[in-house]
Amino acid sequence: xxxxxxxxxxxxxxxxxxxxxxxxxxxxxxxxxxxxxxxxxxxxxxxxxxxxxxxxxxxxxxxxxxxxxxxxxxxxxxxxxxxxxxxxxxxxxxxxxxxxxxxxxxxxxxxxxxxxxxxxxxxxxxxxxxxxxxxxxxxxxxxxxxxxxxxxxxxxxxxxxxxxxxxxxxxxxxxxxxxxxxxxxxxxxxxxxxxxxxxxxxxxxxxxxxxxxxxxxxxxxxxxxxxxxxxxxxxxxxxxxxxxxxxxxxxxxxxxxxxxxxxxxxxxxxxxxxxxxxxxxxxxxxxxxxxxxxxxxxxxxxxxxxxxxxxxxxxxxxxxxxxxxxxxxxxxxxxxxxxxxxxxxxxxxxxxxxxxxxxxxxxxxxxxxxxxxxxxxxxx
Ligand SMILES: *Cc1c(COP(=O)(O)O)cnc(C)c1O
Numbered sequence: 001x002x003x004x005x006x007x008x009x010x011x012x013x014x015x016x017x018x019x020x021x022x023x024x025x026x027x028x029x030x031x032x033x034x035x036x037x038x039x040x041x042x043x044x045x046x047x048x049x050x051x052x053x054x055x056x057x058x059x060x061x062x063x064x065x066x067x068x069x070x071x072x073x074x075x076x077x078x079x080x081x082x083x084x085x086x087x088x089x090x091x092x093x094x095x096x097x098x099x100x101x102x103x104x105x106x107x108x109x110x111x112x113x114x115x116x117x118x119x120x121x122x123x124x125x126x127x128x129x130x131x132x133x134x135x136x137x138x139x140x141x142x143x144x145x146x147x148x149x150x151x152x153x154x155x156x157x158x159x160x161x162x163x164x165x166x167x168x169x170x171x172x173x174x175x176x177x178x179x180x181x182x183x184x185x186x187x188x189x190x191x192x193x194x195x196x197x198x199x200x201x202x203x204x205x206x207x208x209x210x211x212x213x214x215x216x217x218x219x220x221x222x223x224x225x226x227x228x229x230x231x232x233x234x235x236x237x238x239x240x241x242x243x244x245x246x247x248x249x250x251x252x253x254x255x256x257x258x259x260x261x262x263x264x265x266x267x268x269x270x271x272x273x274x275x276x277x278x279x280x281x282x283x284x285x286x287x288x289x290x291x292x293x294x295x296x297x298x299x300x301x302x303x304x305x306x307x308x309x310x311x312x313x314x315x316x317x318x319x320x321x322x323x324x325x326x327x328x329x330x331x332x333x334x335x336x337x338x339x340x341x342x343x344x345x346x347x348x349x350x351x352x353x354x355x356x357x358x359x360x361x362x363x364x365x366x367x368x369x370x371x372x373x374x375x376x377x378x379x380x
Contacts, residue, residue, distance in 0.1 A: 006320040006369065009191040009293060012256065012361040017248030024244045032218065034240030036247060043250040044186070044201060050179045052203050053210035056238035056246070057217055060165040060187025060200035064135070065092035066213050066236060067161045067183040067202055073098050073132045078124055080158075081135040082112040082144075083328040084346035089135055089163050090329050101131060102330040104342020108283045110325075110349060111144030112136045114152060116342035121156050123341065134160045138167035138177050139326070140355070141193070141260070141290035142282050146172045146180055153182075161185065165200070168193050169257035169290035178203045188242075193256050193292050193360070194249035196242035257290045259360040264291040267356060270371055271296065274378050276306050280353075293358045295325060300352060306378070308354045314377045315356075320370060325353035 024036060037056055044054040057063045073079055075097030081090045083102035093100045103120050106113035117134065124131050134153060136144045153160045162181025164170075170177040178184040184203030188196040204210040215221075220233030238246075264279070271277040280295040282288070300307035308324065315322040327350055330340040357370060 003319055003369065006357045006362065006366050007359060008321050008323060008355055008357055009359045010361065011190050011195045011197075012252075012359065014248055014252030014255075016251055017245045020244035020247050021241055024241055029240045031240050032237040034243070036240045036243040037238060040238075040243040040246040040250070041201075043247060044203075047250065047253065048176045048179050048203065050175060051205060052179050052184075053205070053207050054186075055202045055204070055210045055213040055217065056243055057200045057202060057213070057236045058238055059198055059236075060163075060185055060189065061088040061092060062217070062234070062236035063185040063187075063200040063202040063213075064089065064161065064163065065095055066216050066234065067185055068092055068096055068098070068133060069216060070183060070204075070209060070212055071133045071159050071161065077132040078129050079133050079135065080117065080120055080124075080131045081329065082137045082139075082163075083330045083340065083342070084110065084349065085137040085139065085163065085326055085329065086165075087329060087332065087334070088165070089137055090335060093135075098132070100329070100335060100338045102328070102335065102338060102340045104340075104344075105139075105346040105349065106145070107345055107349075109142050109144055109287070110139050110280065110346075111142070112149065113342055113345065114145055114148035117149065118152050120339075120341035121152065121158065124339075125156075130156070131158055134158055135163055136160055136181070137163040137165075138170055140280065140295055141167045141170045141177075141292035142280070143167065143170055143172040143177055143287050143289070150180070159183070162203075164203070165189075165192065166292045167290060169253060171288045173286050179205075183209070188246060188249070193260065193290055194246070194253050196238065196246040196249065199238050199242045199246065201238075256360040260291045260294075260358055261289075263358050263362060264289075264294045266367055267294045267296065270374055274374075275299075276301065276378070291358065293355045295353055295355045297349070297352045298354060308352050311377055312354055314373050315370075318369060318373045320357060320373060322357070323355045325350050325355060
């Protein structure tokens with residue numbers, strides 16, 4: 001019999017989620033409003049600390065879309081986006097008819113490169129159009145270079161939309177990811193560190209901004225007894241049922257972060273004597289990563305036949321999921337015609353990088369199966 005599939009990252013319930021959902025059913029709050037939405041938002045605000053105001057939405061993608069709306073992005077505007085990320089970071093730029101401008105990564109955090117970012121801004125300004133926003137991402141839960149990006153944002157007066165979809169539980173110098181941007185974004189998709197089945201949130205520094213996001217997310221209804229609208233509305237509010245699941249998941253968030261970090265430690269140990277492999281690790285102790293996904297770089301060798309794809313196929317043959325890193329968006333067919341600034345850092349990472357099973361629910365037996373593939377592969 002084939003052993004069951006080991007996934008990169010699958011949902012992991014803490015146990016109380018069903019109780020929250022049951023109470024919602026009993027109270028008949030099967031709705032886009034309800035006490036659980038408010039409580040889930042409060043839980044997140046408390047967790048994130050600083051002065052954060054959270055609006056729960058239907059997805060992280062919706063949060064990015066509304067974030068850009070709130071930052072005033074309109075058709076024809078340029079929006080800078082880290083190239084190496086999931087397509088959902090950039091798709092909302094196109095929803096608005098705006099123009100994505102992609103920027104390379106740097107090798108320390110794999111996130112947006114400050115030098116290439118500044119080069120992009122200076123060139124876009126020289127061409128007559130200052131970008132409206134910068135989308136920076138904490139890839140795989142490793143914070144981007146917070147201070148350098150912030151300094152550029154201030155220097156050119158361009159707001160940062162912080163895509164923290166992968167980084168709930170990560171922090172930089174003690175401050176939680178999601179609270180650094182002018183707008184922050186979280187995701188609770190099924191594969192993320194906690195999940196509401198599908199869901200997301202916008203994190204704002206003021207109650208006014210949060211209220212504005214919720215206003216847009218609930219069809220932009222003006223204050224009137226009838227349905228009155230003076231702005232474009234969206235149906236992006238999180239369901240109260242999903243918020244109930246989220247309340248249960250918040251009880252285990254810190255435990256999940258620890259479990260993911262344990263998986264990262266497992267890989268550091270597993271590959272410590274294998275020269276061809278580097279485990280992606282936060283640059284120094286200022287950076288605390290949730291290691292949502294553990295990732296490695298495999299140095300290709302023609303002599304031994306070792307490379308990322310061969311390792312991926314070896315895992316797959318043992319029914320273990322692994323996946324190349326996010327393909328840089330400037331190489332994607334849908335985004336290929338937009339401007340790109342930088343060199344080949346993201347491209348090279350994509351060539352050699354592999355994400356490994358990282359779920360909070362991996363068992364000792366799962367680890368042994370992973371280890372066996374690695375040992376066999378690198379001793380052949
Ligand atoms: C998951 C993810 C998103 C989108 O979140 P959804 O909730 O799936 O819409 C956006 N950006 C990044 C980097 C992600 O990993």
